[in-house]
Amino acid sequence: MGTGTSQGVPVIGCNCPVCRSADVRDKRLRASALLETEGKVLLVDAGPDFRQQLLRERVRQLDGILLTHEHKDHIAGLDDVRAFNHITGKPVDVYAEQRVLKALKREFRYVFSKTKYPGAPEMTLHVIGENRFRAADVPVTPIRLWHHRLPVLGFRIDNLAYITDVNKVEHEEFAKLKHLEALVVGTVRRGKHVSHFSLEEALAFIAKVNPRTAYLTHLSHQFETHAELQASLPAGVQVAYDGLEIKL
Ligand SMILES: [Zn+2]
Numbered sequence: 606m607g608t609g610t611s612q613g614v615p616v617i618g619c620n621c622p623v624c625r626s627a628d629v630r631d632k633r634l635r636a637s638a639l640l641e642t643e644g645k646v647l648l649v650d651a652g653p654d655f656r657q658q659l660l661r662e663r664v665r666q667l668d669g670i671l672l673t674h675e676h677k678d679h680i681a682g683l684d685d686v687r688a689f690n691h692i693t694g695k696p697v698d699v700y701a702e703q704r705v706l707k708a709l710k711r712e713f714r715y716v717f718s719k720t721k722y723p724g725a726p727e728m729t730l731h732v733i734g735e736n737r738f739r740a741a742d743v744p745v746t747p748i749r750l751w752h753h754r755l756p757v758l759g760f761r762i763d764n765l766a767y768i769t770d771v772n773k774v775e776h777e778e779f780a781k782l783k784h785l786e787a788l789v790v791g792t793v794r795r796g797k798h799v800s801h802f803s804l805e806e807a808l809a810f811i812a813k814v815n816p817r818t819a820y821l822t823h824l825s826h827q828f829e830t831h832a833e834l835q836a837s838l839p840a841g842v843q844v845a846y847d848g849l850e851i852k853l
Pocket residue numbers: 610611636676678679770823
């Protein structure tokens with residue numbers, strides 16, 4: 606749905622070659638992924654571009670939203686779940702860790718207040734942890750990740766894992782990442798970053814996990830253009846782009 610870092614690409618006011626690129630693959634909305642499995646539709650993260658992304662993909666069914674963490678580029682679009690409240694007449698199920706749900710109650714206070722403003726979004730919050738859980742009946746394995754000092758989650762569903770906003774993965778989590786067809790992993794640029802994998806770190810992580818194909822996401826304009834970056838990567842590593850569909 607989106608493959609850009611927190612500011613998106615292009616960045617407002619930036620004149621760099623990536624932000625000026627005419628290639629549609631260099632237009633990156635904030636990071637998010639839509640998963641369709643067993644007739645269910647799940648969204649991972651709902652950043653500020655949520656509305657635009659769901660309109661673009663003509664999404665009419667949403668059975669749950671999984672949140673990796675509470676940073677604004679991953680939750681800011683949640684007000685627009687109202688559209689699905691209207692379609693189904695029901696609250697939207699949101700799955701996240703306790704700390705993230707607490708942040709939602711703070712950031713979207715009007716949604717959870719006792720006296721509700723008419724027309725406010727409706728969400729049912731589900732606490733998840735490090736144990737396997739079901740989201741709309743779909744089995745999900747959470748992966749514990751470190752985003753600087755913030756513990757965040759990635760998710761494995763069947764043979765796909767979605768891991769964004771990370772710069773460290775504990776050794777024991779690799780057991781959950783065996784035999785993947787697709788690994789989606791976040792990286793913001795070449796060279797060290799305080800809270801995200803550099804490209805070098807992401808490639809080392811991919812080599813260790815050894816999926817059939819890896820897809821890079823959460824990219825910033827500090828990378829070269831999509832085409833240039835793709836040409837520099839080893840076989841089996843793809844640069845993701847907005848609208849990319851992976852069939853497994
Ligand atoms: Zn992010």
